Amino acid sequence: KNQVEQSPQSLIILEGKNCTLQCNYTVSPFSNLRWYKQDTGRGPVSLTIMTFSENTKSNGRYTATLDADTKQSSLHITASQLSDSASYICVVSATGGYNKLIFGAGTRLAVHP
Amino acid sequence: DTAVSQTPKYLVTQMGNDKSIKCEQNLGHDTMYWYKQDSKKFLKIMFSYNNKELIINETVPNRFSPKSPDKAHLNLHINSLELGDSAVYFCASSQAGAKNIQYFGAGTRLSVL
Numbered sequence: 400k401n402q403v404e405q406s407p408q409s410l411i412i413l414e415g416k417n418c419t420l421q422c423n424y425t426v427s428p429f430s431n432l433r434w435y436k437q438d439t440g441r442g443p444v445s446l447t448i449m450t451f452s453e454n455t456k457s458n459g460r461y462t463a464t465l466d467a468d469t470k471q472s473s474l475h476i477t478a479s480q481l482s483d484s485a486s487y488i489c490v491v492s493a494t495g496g497y498n499k500l501i502f503g504a505g506t507r508l509a510v511h512p
Numbered sequence: 513d514t515a516v517s518q519t520p521k522y523l524v525t526q527m528g529n530d531k532s533i534k535c536e537q538n539l540g541h542d543t544m545y546w547y548k549q550d551s552k553k554f555l556k557i558m559f560s561y562n563n564k565e566l567i568i569n570e571t572v573p574n575r576f577s578p579k580s581p582d583k584a585h586l587n588l589h590i591n592s593l594e595l596g597d598s599a600v601y602f603c604a605s606s607q608a609g610a611k612n613i614q615y616f617g618a619g620t621r622l623s624v625l
Contacts, residue, residue, distance in 0.1 A: 431611055442516070442602050442616025443555070450611065486553065499568060500614070502555040 401426040403491050403503035411509045416479055420506045422472040422489030430492040434463050434474045437486045437505065446474070446487075479510045515539050518603045518617040525593055526625055533588045533620045535603030543567075544586035545614065546578060547602040555602065561586055562608055590622075598624045 403424045412418050424432070431450045435443035447456040447463040449472070455464050460477045476483055486505040493499055518535045525531055537544065545568075546558040560568035561580045575591045590597060603617040 433613075440618070442604070442618050444616070445613045448611055448613065488555070499557060499560075504553050 401491075401493060401501050403489055403501050405487075405489050405503040405506050407506060408504070409507040409509070411511060412479055414479060414481055414510055414512050417475065417477050418479060418508065420474045420476075420487050420489075420508070422474070422503060424470050424472070424489070424491045424501075424503075426491040426493050426501050428494045429467065429470075430494040432463075432465055432472050433490040433492070433500070434461070434472075435488040435490055437488055439485070443488055476508075479508075481510050481512060484508060484510045516603055516605055516615050516617040518601075518620050520620060521618065522621050522623075524623045524625065527593055527595060529593050530589070530591045531593060531622070532590070533601055533603075533622075535586050535588070535617060537584055537603075537605040537615070539605055539615060541605040541607050541615075542583055543606050543608050543612075544580065544583075545604040545606075546586065546588050547604060547616075549600040549602060549619070551599070559586075559588075593622075593624045595624050598622055 406421045433448045434446040437443040449456050449465045462475045465472045486507050488505040489503040490500045516537045543562045545560045547555045549555045558572045559578045564580045577589045580586045600619045600621050602619045604614040606612045606614040
């Protein structure tokens, strides 16, 4: 069964600190892995997309890593800001058809001053 | 200009009613989607249209009927609403292709009383 699991479920950090969010997946056949940021009351916004051959991808203070062998990904946020408070969703795309995405439940991050 | 816009933003209605949610994108994309985000925050694909043709139809009750009058619009009509239909519904669009980014609308929060 295609699944995406994220940890932790929620996280509180102080402004300026770094944090790392985890994602494990069992999606097969694998096409690509994405990280989305979803602010409260808004739709998800894409942060990074990585294919099988890509180990790391950065977008400003966000750096995603992918280990396709162990089927794990992480999202590292550097020097957190209050505006980073949001849910971060790991999404895996399966091959074999149109762009079908399997979503994790997300990690809810709260950055406190 | 909002890239993917959906209306209404909030919808409160009684069980048994019929309602519609509209979605429009001005990004020139050829593929549009409807997602349901339940209380546990999982996003699940419901439908996908490519060039006005249905390409993904997950196991969704046939009370849900999408309609795509043109590439820029994908509406969702729901008949005989049930309590379990209460959720946030997101519209998204992308260009066809495995790695293409999906752009999401802000969501429609449906509450069935």
